[in-house]
Amino acid sequence: xxxxxxxxKAFHIARKDMRVYYFKAPNFTYGLLMPVxxxxxxxxxxxxxxxxxxxxxxxxVILFGTMSIEAVSVVLEKQTxxxxxxxxxxxxxxxxxxxKALAGFAIGPLTAIAVLIPVSIFSGTSVQSPxxxxxxxCISSFTFASMGILVSCFARWTPEAQMYSNFFRFPxxxxxxxxxxxxxxxxxxxxxSKLLPLTYxxxxxxxxxxxxxxxxxxxxxxxVLILFSAAFMLASARVLExxxx
Amino acid sequence: MxxxxxxxSVVELTKRYxxxxxxxxxxxxxxxGSVFGLLGPNGAGKTTTIKILTGLTKPSSGSAIILGHDIxxxxxxxxxxxGVVPESSNIYEEMTAEQNLVFAAELYGVSRQExxxxxxxxxxxxxxxxxxxxxxxxxxxxxxxxxxxxxGIVHEPDVLFLDEPTTGLDVQSALVxxxxxxxxxxxxxxxxxxxHYLEEADQLxxxxxxxxxxxxVALDSPEQLKASVIGSNIVDVSFSEPVDEDExxxxxxxxxxxxxxxxxxxxxxxxxxxxxxxxxxxxxxxxRIVTINTLKPxxxxxxxxxxxLNPEEAGRDKEPVRPRRxxx
Numbered sequence: 155x156x157x158x159x160x161x162x163k164a165f166h167i168a169r170k171d172m173r174v175y176y177f178k179a180p181n182f183t184y185g186l187l188m189p190v191x192x193x194x195x196x197x198x199x200x201x202x203x204x205x206x207x208x209x210x211x212x213x214x215v216i217l218f219g220t221m222s223i224e225a226v227s228v229v230l231e232k233q234t235x236x237x238x239x240x241x242x243x244x245x246x247x248x249x250x251x252x253x254k255a256l257a258g259f260a261i262g263p264l265t266a267i268a269v270l271i272p273v274s275i276f277s278g279t280s281v282q283s284p285x286x287x288x289x290x291x292c293i294s295s296f297t298f299a300s301m302g303i304l305v306s307c308f309a310r311w312t313p314e315a316q317m318y319s320n321f322f323r324f325p326x327x328x329x330x331x332x333x334x335x336x337x338x339x340x341x342x343x344x345x346x347s348k349l350l351p352l353t354y355x356x357x358x359x360x361x362x363x364x365x366x367x368x369x370x371x372x373x374x375x376x377x378v379l380i381l382f383s384a385a386f387m388l389a390s391a392r393v394l395e396x397x398x399x
Numbered sequence: 400m401x402x403x404x405x406x407x408s409v410v411e412l413t414k415r416y417x418x419x420x421x422x423x424x425x426x427x428x429x430x431x432g433s434v435f436g437l438l439g440p441n442g443a444g445k446t447t448t449i450k451i452l453t454g455l456t457k458p459s460s461g462s463a464i465i466l467g468h469d470i471x472x473x474x475x476x477x478x479x480x481x482g483v484v485p486e487s488s489n490i491y492e493e494m495t496a497e498q499n500l501v502f503a504a505e506l507y508g509v510s511r512q513e514x515x516x517x518x519x520x521x522x523x524x525x526x527x528x529x530x531x532x533x534x535x536x537x538x539x540x541x542x543x544x545x546x547x548x549x550x551g552i553v554h555e556p557d558v559l560f561l562d563e564p565t566t567g568l569d570v571q572s573a574l575v576x577x578x579x580x581x582x583x584x585x586x587x588x589x590x591x592x593x594x595h596y597l598e599e600a601d602q603l604x605x606x607x608x609x610x611x612x613x614x615x616v617a618l619d620s621p622e623q624l625k626a627s628v629i630g631s632n633i634v635d636v637s638f639s640e641p642v643d644e645d646e647x648x649x650x651x652x653x654x655x656x657x658x659x660x661x662x663x664x665x666x667x668x669x670x671x672x673x674x675x676x677x678x679x680x681x682x683x684x685x686x687r688i689v690t691i692n693t694l695k696p697x698x699x700x701x702x703x704x705x706x707x708l709n710p711e712e713a714g715r716d717k718e719p720v721r722p723r724r725x726x727x
Contacts, residue, residue, distance in 0.1 A: 159508060166505040174493045235489040239550070242453050243506035244478040399457045 160249040167240065167253025172260060175223050175230070184222040184316075186265055189214040192327070204279040209360035210332040211273060212266045213352055216291060217298045217323060219265040220258035224302025225319035227254055229309045241398070247391040255299040255387065262295020263288065279363065286372060287362035294355035297379045300386035301351065307393040326352040351382040405464070406431040406558050406589040407452065412461035414447050414613075421447040423613040424461065429558075429591055429606075434584050436604035436621075437593040438702060444613040445593035446486060449562045452591070453483045466557060479507065482556030482588075486563045488547040492536040496527050496546050499535060500553050507554035514553075521549040526575070541572035548576060552583060559583060561592040565599060577603060597698040607698070611706045624701040633694040634673050637662035639687035651676040662690065 192214070231237035240250050270291075274281060281287055302319060309315035327333070329343060330352035336344055347353045358375035365372070407429035414422040422444045429435045437445045450456040452463050454474045463470045468477035490499045500518035509517065522528040525545040535543060544567075552559060561580070565573040580603055584590050594600050600607050601621045609617040609624075617624055631654060644656050644663070651673065655666035667673045674691065681688050 163506060163508070166502065170491070170494070170502050173498070174491055234492075235485065235487045236491055238455055238485055239483075239489045239503070240506070241455055242478060242481075242483040244475045244508070245506065246475065398455070 160246060160252075163243070163245040164249050164253035164256060167245075167250060168256035168260065171223075171227055171254060171257035175227055175257065176261060184218055186215060186219060186269075189218040189327075190269065204277045205360050205363045206331070206335060206356075208270065208273055208277065208279060209356045209363060212270050212291065212359055213294060213330075213355040214327060214332055215269045216262045216266050216294050216355065217326065217352055220262045220295050220298040221302040221305070221319045221323060223261060224254065224258040224299045225305045225309070225315045226312050227257065228303060228306035229312055229315045233311060241394075247394050248387065251300075251303055251387050251390045251394075254303050255296060255383075258299025258302055259292070259296040262299065263291050266291045266295070281363055282366040283362045283368075285362075286365075286368055287359055290355065290358035290362050290372070290376065293376050293379045293383075294351075294358070297351050297355070297383045297386070300383045300390070304386045304390045304393070307390045307397075326350050329353075331356050351379060354378045354382075404431050405429065406433075406466055407435075407591060408462075408464040409448075409452070410462050410464075412448070412451060412463060413459045414444075414451060414456070415459045420613055422451075422458075425608075425610065425613070425615045426461075427608055427615065427618060429589060431557075431589050432584070432587060433605045434580070434590040434592070434603050436600035436607040437591065437610055438595075438597060438600055438607055438698075439593075439610035440595075440706075443610045445610060446562055448610070449483075449485075449560050449591070449593060453481060453560050454478055455483075480557045482551040482554065482559045484548050484551035484559070484561045484564055486566065488540075488543040490535050490543060490546050490550060493534065495532050495534055496522060496538070497531045499546060499550055503550040504553045509554050517553050517555075521553060524579070525549050541568050544568055545572065545576070548579065552588075556588065558589045558591070561590065563593055563595065565594070565596065573599075597702055601698040609702055609705055617701070617705045621698050624705070625698055627701055627705070632667050632669055632671070632673060633700065634665045634667065634677075635659070635662050635690070635692045635694060636665060636677055637689045637691075638681060639689055642684075642686065647680065650680050 190211070228237065231240065245253075267288075270281075270287070273279075301322065305318045305322065306315050309318055329339070329347050330336070330350045331339075331347065332352070336347050336353065339347065354375040358372055358379070361369050361372040361375065405428045409428070410426050411424045412422055412426070413420065413424050425444070425448065427435075437448060439445050447456070451458050452465065452470060454470050454477065457471055465477040466480045468474075468480070470477045491502070494502070497515075497518050500521060501514045504514040504517060519528065519531065522531045525548070527542060527546060527549070530538065530542070535546065538546065544564075548561075548564065551561075564580070565576055568576065577599065580590055580592070590603075592600075592603065604621060607617075607619065607621050607624060608615050617627075619627075642663075644658070647653065647663070647665075648656050651665070651667065652671050653665050653667050655664075657664045665673065673693070677688060677691065680686075
């Protein structure tokens with residue numbers, strides 16, 4: 155099958171997922187309200203710079219929004235039997251996972267921009283490079299969507315998927331510089347934060363907020379996020395492959 | 400029309416789940432244009448076979464070739480040519496019937512122009528056109544099942560796999576589905592179906608494989624399988640008063656006796672004049688024979704005889720299947 159055919163089927167799967175999963179109530183509570191409430195609760199100290207505050211909040215919204223959808227998208231299909239239809243169709247496992255991730259990828263920028271614009275206006279922060287911020291938001295969305303798929307592949311039912319995703323989301327939220335700048339954390343935690351994709355998402359968005367041009371750090375951040383995405387997708391395909399065996 | 404070329408060729412297929420062997424080296428060929436039935440009790444290995452043939456699980460050993468493509472090694476090419484209707488309905492309740500069909504067509508690369516046309520054609524065929532734009536969540540079980548089958552054939556597959564297609568359906572929906580299977584087969588689709596319902600297999604299938612405990616125990620046409628149990632006769636009889644079954648067995652030289660409601664099903668050797676024996680038995684005890692029917696062996700009788708199962712194990716309690724009446 156050609157790459158074009160694979161991409162076309164991935165697109166159809168993504169569009170179907172958007173129809174089926176976008177408007178479920180938990181996506182709004184877990185994906186938007188929860189990170190905003192969480193962030194407001196921790197940022198009242200006023201020690202964070204506006205750029206750190208906005209990049210942290212936007213990244214958190216992307217993380218929670220995309221993972222809330224993706225962490226249950228495979229497991230819900232397994233529960234209802236519809237996943238078998240996808241597996242029986244002439245599409246590779248990677249194509250199927252790509253389609254699933256694309257659905258989460260599409261919602262990330264919507265929620266991120268919905269938060270970014272009012273917060274920027276409210277805090278009087280000007281976005282130095284809207285395009286680089288947008289690209290960072292898009293790539294972060296894809297990374298966290300892929301991460302959600304991996305979680306969903308392991309889970310057997312929805313509460314299990316939500317438990318697994320919280321197991322990753324909350325420690326990441328605290329250790330990636332969202333509430334506390336990474337530089338002010340102990341050395342060991344600073345090293346650990348380098349292993350977390352949220353750290354690179356926050357950094358990339360902050361670079362775009364602060365700099366009118368593309369920086370080396372920004373390029374590295376995006377490169378690492380893309381590597382994380384590839385690793386999550388390949389791992390998801392491997393997990394599904396093993397389940398088929 | 401059954402062709403000579405193989406649509407599906409299964410060789411020494413095994414499937415193990417840990418130490419449990421779900422399939423123990425089954426082999427069969429399914430000729431193009433035929434309807435092949437896989438019969439067996441729950442847990443016999445029917446669904447595992449279908450899952451392997453449709454790429455939903457991988458065999459532990461052996462091979463399955465679908466229209467020249469090995470389903471384990473060349474899965475995408477094989478999957479392009481097949482349609483799958485699983486045992487449970489697998490449609491998206493948050494989407495309309497039309498959207499489900501169009502999505503199924505998209506997965507198989509049906510062109511944009513064709514998707515809508517085929518979707519509405521199938522909605523008409525399956526009596527769902529009036530509800531085509533409604534969310535599936537509000538559909539009855541029978542409607543969902545019909546839509547599931549429509550989704551399985553929207554890309555016009557060469558080989559169609561149906562896992563228990565009529566289980567749980569009302570009589571009318573089951574009749575519609577069986578007629579659809581016949582129509583698809585007349586149009587050239589090769590069909591492999593699993594079923595608990597032996598009468599369904601008898602009506603639809605050219606070839607039947609009886610599977611039990613992961614092994615194929617018989618593989619032949621329904622008529623040949625039925626002929627294999629000739630040598631005995633089956634008689635349904637009811638008396639005006641309850642009778643002692645052991646005494647009846649001994650008096651009339653019966654091979655088997657089963658109670659079916661208010662009547663008894665008797666199996667006797669073909670050399671026994673059972674009508675005369677029963678008349679003598681009734682007269683001697685002052686009983687009246689209320690009804691008596693001699694029956695031809697059914698596929699069910701063949702199944703029970705070949706697998707050695709009793710009716711309960713074979714799932715007869717799910718839906719009784721009656722042998723056809725020969726005379727009254």
